[in-house]
Structures are given as C-alpha cells and as structure tokens.
Amino acid sequence: MTIESNEPLYELAGEYVLGTLTATERVALERRLPLEPELRQAVDYWEARLLHLTELVEPQAPSERLWQRIQRSMEVSDQDAVRVERRPRPSRWNSLPLWRSFTAMGMAASLVLGILLFLRPPADPSPTWLVVLATPQDLAPGWVVQASHRSQEIELIPLGITQVPPDKALQLWTKADDWQAPVSLGLVEPGEPLKIRLQDLPPLQSNQLFELTLEQPTGSPTGKPTGPIQFIGRAARML
C-alpha cells in the first residue's frame, strides 16, 4: 500500500491522535475503529510514532489522595466484575462508566425537570416518571421520556434534532432491573415526539433503563440492541 493511496485515512487518524478532531468527529471515529482494521492500524501508527512527544511535558506529582481513590474504585470495579460473572448477559448494564454517567444524568434530569415544570401549565397532570436520555460520551441530554402514574402510556420528547445516518434508524429499548434483557419499544423518528402504549409491559419501575440505539432501518434483526447506544437514561420518580 503506498502512502498516497491511504493518505486521507492516515490524515484522519493523525488528527485523532494529535487531538484536533472535534468531539463529534472523535465519537464518529471511535465508532468506526472496531469495524475498520485499516483505520485502527493508522491510529496505532500515529500513537506509536508520536508517543515520544509526551516527554516534552514535565511530570507532576499526584496528590496522596489519588492512589487511594484509584484503589477504592478498583475494589468496586472488582465487585462489579464478580456480579457480572453471575449474570447471564450483563456487561453493558454493569459497566462502571455507564453507572458513573447516571450520576451526571441525575443532575441533567433535575435541570430538565425544572424547565419542564416551568414550561407546563399547572392544569396539566404532571407525569410521575421522568427519564432523561443523554449521550453516553458527553452526557448531553437528547430526549426526555415521561409517563403518568396511571396511564399505560409513555411519551418520548426530543430536546433537539438527532443526527442519524441515512441507512440507520433509532430504536428505543427499555429494561427494568429484574428483567433478563431489554425490550424493544419500536423505532423512533429523530426530532419527533412519540407516544407509546406499554400494553404488555409491567408499570414503570424506579431505575428502569431506557436507551436509543442505532439499528438497521427495519430495526434490530435480533430483537436485542445490536448497534451503538446513542442516548441512555434511567427512570426517576417525580415527587
């Protein structure tokens, strides 16, 4: 392979390793990495060649607390791992970054909650459940799910326009803590609100997970999420 033939690939990989790609470009490239060995190879090329430049930076002594924090998190992570081994198909739902992100999403939830309460006329019966669906990488809120206590209906409200590749579709999933696997709630049109009847499902539970994944235009072929998670969040009961 000549340098000319794959120059754009190496430029892109080089910019990724240098760090000049935008957040969106970085996410897009990281999604491609597991699927494209040539891109992976180009990234590895630059990682190895540029590593030496880290020596331009003065080392900095960490605070004493840092190792203690790492040690504590390592223990928590090991306990999670033990739990993971006992469960049938749990890796995604037990990942530490995911759960850590829920903490931040909680804050996002309270923010959106405040805005919704402010915007909605008081006569409107307030929903009992609220889920903020945020991007896993940067926790940007993208959708809100709300549901009233009595009705068997949930409402999915977009907070912006979600970019979806032309040959893909967004599919909504939910999973309560004690369910074996996520259940599909169907395909979702980016930027459009949607009401969904939860006919065959039990009522919403606290902590119930919702996620939007990128799937084939006709939905996941396996009946389980197969594509990357675009937005994810957990149900919180409103007081």
Place this chain on the structure above:
Amino acid sequence: MSADHHYAPGTPRPERWGLLDQTVADHVSQPPVFDYEATLHACAQGERSALQRLYVQEGPRLLGVVQRIVRDIALAEDIVHDAFIRIWKKAGTYDPERGSARGWIFSVARHLALNAVRNDARYVQHEEGHANDTEHAVTEGWQAYTDTFDWRVNPGRVEACLEQLEPVRRNCVFHAYVDGYSHQEIAQRIGAPLGTVKAWIRRSLTALRECIG
C-alpha cells in the same frame, strides 16, 4: 520519580541519537527494568499490586501529560483516576501486535483528557472568539517563527522528521499533541487563519509520515 531523569539539560543521552526506529526509541527512553507488558498482563489477572507498580512508574508522567491538556489539576487527577481504572479493567484487551504496552497506557489517558476538553464549553468559547480574532491576524512572517517547545532535548525518529518541518508548522503539531489545543485554539495562539492551520497540520502529518515511513 524525578523530573530530572528526563529533563535535566546536561544529562548526556548519546544512546538516543540516531535511532532509526520509534519502537526502539520508546524502549530506551524508559527505565529498562520496568516490563510494561508483563505488568498489564498481571493487571488482567487481577493482581492489584501490578496496577500500583504502574501507578508508581507512570502516574506522575501521565498526570503531567493530562494536566497539560486539561489545564486543571483537579480535573487532571479525575482523568488519571479514570485512566487507571480503565487500564485495570481493559488490561486484558491490550494487544501487543498493535503497539507497545506503554504506548497503550498513554493513549488511554490522553484520549480521556482530549475527550474531556473537546466536550467542554471551552471549545465553544473559542469557536465564538475565533471570528473576531483571526480576521485581523498577522498573516506574514511565519517563516521567521521560532520554536516554542524545547523539543530537541530528547531526540528520536519523530524528532528527526519534525526537524524538517518549518518551525511554525512544528509548533502546530506540538500545540495539538502536547497542549491538546483545537484547531481554533492553535489559530488564536499563533495568529494564523483557521484554514491555514488546518492545512498546515494535514500537510505536516503527511510530511511526517513520508519521513518516518
């Protein structure tokens, strides 16, 4: 781990000159006793003392690299924390075919730091600021631009190739890799139009690749 080990200007490093291969350069620039690959392997086996050894070995350098990018010590420590937990959990996925173990560790930390600054509001602020600042930018005299990085102190293959770039383009590469600057930030820093900076970086990458091979 003292900074002197790597940065004392008077330290003779004759063995580092004239190296033809970056992997060799990586190898000799580390203390030879530390086996990164074996340490990662031990982490993958759940040996907690291995992660601690790695922390003692590379914690300060990783913190330095991350702190330089995120420019906030508390955030830098958060990211180094996350990096070590990721290393701990993902050590089993490290593939020696794809690069050095030490490189893998630094990549984990650097990309966490880059994600943090790219997702941060700082990026937006700079985008807004850029229209005003670069329109009136000085657009001449870059040939005379001098180095802002003392990069010749520890030369390897990549440094030999960087030598062939004009100083201003070299600085773009350093500002990106070392400072974690976005295109906009580099443009502001060196007073060049955004499009010029983007083109310089792309061409520098191509030139480096032709030189390094």
